[in-house]
Every structure is written in structure tokens, then in C-alpha cells.
Amino acid sequence: MADIIPDPExxxxxxxxxxxxxxxxLLQHGEQVAAKALAVLDRSAWLDADRTFVYQAAMLHDIGIGRTHCPSLGCTGPLPYVCHGVEGRTILNRLGLIRHAWVCERHVGTGITARQIKAQNIPLPLREMLPITVEERLICYADKFFSKSDSxxxxxxxxxxxxxxxxYGTDNALRFDRLHRFFTVEPAVSGRLAATGHQQEKAPC
Structure with a gap:
């Protein structure tokens, strides 16, 4: 069940x-990501996801951008844009929206690993920030189809x-490829292909 929260707007x-x-x-991008995520669920009957939560979290996933410095989005905060996920988590945690907060932290890119943070000196806490639940992975996936910079x-x-x-590194592209397969290839079909020795067609790259 999704948390009972005020309207995301x-x-x-x-x-x-x-x-x-x-x-x-934020509202425009959130609606686009929510619509994309729900459309994926509509055509992927094998997925078990909380649709209400998906809509809520998709609307709120970028709520931390105001604390970052990105004037083209109207954001005049002091932090690098990559910090908007952890800042969003902080904001929603304070509102008691713990599940929604995890979506904020884990949607950036295709998720960020502690290894990447350390190796690339990314200004983030040194911890794993990969999407875990179906809903987290779905919003991370749907988000990649839209950019706020072109409205x-x-x-x-x-x-x-x-x-x-x-x-930003081949790891990011490979994680997206796995997400794309997860949300577009029915598990039974994937299993039959593997059993007969056929390889699945790779996502275009």
C-alpha cells in the first residue's frame, strides 16, 4: 500500500x-515520468507494483533540485546537481515519506554505486545508491526518457x-540495458530463450 500523503503538487x-x-x-517532468512508468505497467502484466505509490514517487523524485545550482531550471542553491537525489531524500524523510525518499536518492542516472562515488570523487555520501524495489527501478527507468532542460x-x-x-561510463549504460530488459521482456519468454540456447536481442546501443 502507498503511504497516505497530501497531493504531490x-x-x-x-x-x-x-x-x-x-x-x-517539476510538475511537468513528474507527470511525464509518472505517465511513462504507468504505461510500462499497463503493458507488462507480469510486474507487481503499487501504482498509487509509483505516481506519487514519480511526481516527487526530483524535489531536491532547488538545493542545487542549475539556473536553467530556476535552481540557485549551492550544491552540484548530482546532489539533488540525496537532498530530495532528506526533504521527504523529514515529511515521514521514507519510501518516497528512497526513490529520490536512488533514481539519479541509473543509480550510483559506492565504487563510482569513490573512484570519480562524486560529492555524495559513500554508500550504495542503486534502485532496489520494482517501483524504484521503474521510476529510475522512466525518468531517463525525459529531460527537464528541454521542458x-x-x-x-x-x-x-x-x-x-x-x-558517464559503460556501467551506467549496462544498468540501463538491464532495466530495459526487465521492463520489456516477459520473464517466461526470457526463460524459454535461455533454455533453447537463443540469445535475447540486445537493446540498441
């Missing part, structure tokens, strides 16, 4: 006033997503 508006660019982009006018193709992620 109400939570966003408490932090980002009406008329602000950041509020507009979400363009839904990216799988090719575009993989190309963009590869710039």
Missing part, C-alpha cells in the same frame, strides 16, 4: 511557489539514452 508547492520556473518544470518536449529513444549514459 501540494508538497511541491510548499517548497516552490506558484509561478516559479522550478515548480512548473520534456522530446521523449528520448533507447539509443539516445544509452549514448548519453555511456558518456
Amino acid at each position: 501540494t508538497i511541491i508547492t510548499e517548497l516552490y511557489p506558484r509561478g516559479s520556473l522550478t515548480r512548473k518544470l 520534456g518536449r522530446h521523449e528520448k529513444s533507447v539509443d539516445e539514452i544509452v549514448s548519453g549514459l555511456t558518456r
